[in-house]
Amino acid sequence: MTDRSVILMAAADSIERDRLRDQVDDLTTEVVRVEVVSGPAELRARLQELSAAGTVVPLVIIxxxxxxxxxxxxxxxxxxGAAVLQRSSPSAAAELETARKRIRRLQRTFFGDSGLSDDEVEEAMIEEIDRALDHPERVVYPPGTILLEENQPVDGIQIVMAGRVRLFRHVEGHDVIFHSxxxxxxxxxxxxxxxxxxAFTAQAVTELTAIPVSFEQLETALQKSQSLSIHLVDVLVRSLARRNLRTxxxxxHxxxxxxxxxxxxDQLANALARLEQAQTRLIESEKMATLGQLVAGVAHELNNPVAAIERGADFLTEDIERLSAVHPRSDVVLASLERARTQAPLATREERELRRDLATELGDGALADRLVGLGIHTGxxxxxxxxxxxxxxxxxxLDEMELYYRLGRSVRNLRSSASRIASHVKSLRSYARADREKRTDVSIEEGMEESLMLLNHxxxxxxxxxxxxxxxxxTGFAGELNQVWTNLLSNAIQAMTDTGTLTVATRxxxxxxxxxxxxDTGxxxxxxxLARIFDLHFTTKEGRVEFGLGLGLTITRDIVERHNGTIEVESRPGQTTFRVTxxxxxxxxTEHATKD
Amino acid sequence: MSTITILVLEDEPEVRAAIARDLEPFAGSFRIEMADAADDARSVIAETLEADGEVGLILCDHLLPGLRGTEFLIELDHDPATAPMRKVLITGQAGHEDTIRAINEGGLDHYIAKPWTAEELHTVVREQLTEYVLAEVEDLLPYVNILDGPRLLEAISERGWDR
Incomplete structure (x- = not known):
């Protein structure tokens, strides 16, 4: 390690030398050593050499x-810039103390010791400046004074002794203020x-006491004091380090x-998407509500005539029975009526076979036709x-029996058709949930069947x-879940266009x-x-919307999720499965159906 | 002379019974056969042809198990044996496109919408059977009373003059 600091001691003899050395013994360390010179000429030469080598001489003992x-x-x-210690000097003790302080500071600076605070380093620098420039004048600036201006050349430094300075930079019409x-x-x-x-403008915030040091003064001071340059570098490094840290x-940040x-x-985009979704859902549920009212109205209108038809068929039966009671062969005609009312219709092929068999048995095709038509199948x-x-x-x-048979058949057909209408009406009502939607026990199978009935055609x-x-x-909202089944079934059917197999399963x-x-086998x-099939607005049907059906997979998923369920899709050519759990x-x- | 058959293809028994009842005025002069599926209708046609009979008219529902009525009518029209048959679609549900196709491909002679009236059905059946006998039957006289009498008489007199 090169010398950073040397105490020069000028002493005539060895006894005096030892005595002086004792006084600075505590100052010598790894970076400070004591060197002895014998007289003024040697001192001057050594000072020049050391200065040229960049070595600080904090103390000269004479x-x-x-x-x-x-x-x-x-x-x-x-x-x-060295302190001088002369044993005979009245200020010897104070000078020694100054020397000690400087040496310690130097030691700590050399070691890169962080124990020295920024303030202490700045203090040390101010001290060195004071020493080198013979205590330059302190200037008082009023608040608002611009010490230096952004992008302007700088001709010196300002050492602030008291008061606060604000640093800022003009960026796009705004002052960006830097941390003090x-x-x-x-x-x-x-x-x-x-x-x-x-790089920025410096302005006094409060009244400021500062030492202005021009560039020339600084040069002079640096030439005079080696330790100033060390402190200056330290201050500069610290300042740059601070700025770097700040950056x-x-x-x-x-x-x-x-x-x-x-x-x-992202949250905003999400919120927007959710709003759009909610809007679509509202529109859809509005449509469903309208459909529900429509269906409820139609169902009501249908139920009355259906009831009249059903009752009428019963009354017809009763009245025909009364009429027949007075018939001379009432047992025969009533039996014919009863057969027609109770026998299930035969398949056409079966009926033809019966006719053929009976024709063979009786040897009379026309008679066989009439008898089979009357529900009589054996000879x-x-x-x-x-x-x-x-x-x-x-x-x-036979004419008479046929008359009564046809009456019975008509009554039977009236009844069965009326109950089919009634059951369709019931399914429609249940599907569209004309009633206010309540949480109920829902059968998945029933919902699937109701939806299938609607899509049968x-x-x-x-x-x-x-x-x-x-x-x-x-437990759920049956009407909403029906929308799920209808939508998935409708999609599956559409995917297959004309032929294929639609499989519905529950477990x-x-x-x-x-x-x-x-x-489906589409x-x-x-x-x-596949990844965006549940996205809003995504459709492979060229934007085709069918009223009440095809509500979109987004809505489907929403409904499933409101029931705390999940919906998944697996697809490969020839087999696509939607699974709702x-x-x-x-x-x-606490959940309410969208219709509420 | 063999009896001409009217074939009804309808899968719902109640509707089938109603059509059969409405066809009763024709029962004296024509044989009326029922089928509840396309396969069964094919059997009836095959059996009729085998017995040297002829099917002059088919009344066909559109929504049938496994097949569209229009498809079946087109199928019949493409077979020379069944091509002369008059073909009527009777349905509540044929889509526009299905019907157009059936007309364009020659399968369909008339369309009856459900629910029908007896009068409407009688008119259509009478017209279609008249067309059939005019095209396919030599002796028109037995049909003068039951079908379109004036047209048939006109045809008889024209044919008579030709001879």
């Missing part, structure tokens, strides 16, 4: 015996050191702000009725496979859940579409 009357050695020492710790107490130092124009902190902004932007049955009758009597009997040649297993009912994967799957969903507990009591 034996009073050696000092000449004009104080030649004293001047030489003070010229390089960015510069510290020495204003213009980095600009001076880097030979650059000021890093700001960078971190900006990053955090950017992240927060990104999060907020024995025919014999019971027609035994012993002439051909004319037989025809008259769309099935065409598509084969329907039902694979229901016994699943417990779940309970565990006691707490029910699962419904709807599988072309499948492209992989790039619902907890048996379904919706919470």
């Amino acid at each position: 034996d009073e015996e050696l000092e000449s009357a004009d104080g030649e050695m004293h001047s030489a020492a003070t010229e390089v 710790r960015t510069a510290g107490r020495i204003v213009g130092l980095s600009a001076t050191a880097l030979r650059q124009p000021a 890093v902190e700001q960078r971190v 900006i990053d955090r702000l950017a992240r927060e902004l990104a999060v907020e932007r 024995a049955g025919a014999a019971d009725l027609l035994e012993g009758l002439s051909e004319a009597e037989r025809d008259a009997r 769309k099935l065409g040649d598509i084969e329907l496979v039902r694979a229901y297993s016994a699943v417990p009912p779940m 309970a994967p565990d006691p707490g859940h029910v699962e419904a799957t709807i599988t 072309p499948g969903i492209a992989e790039e579409d 619902l907890p048996v507990d379904g919706v919470d009591a």
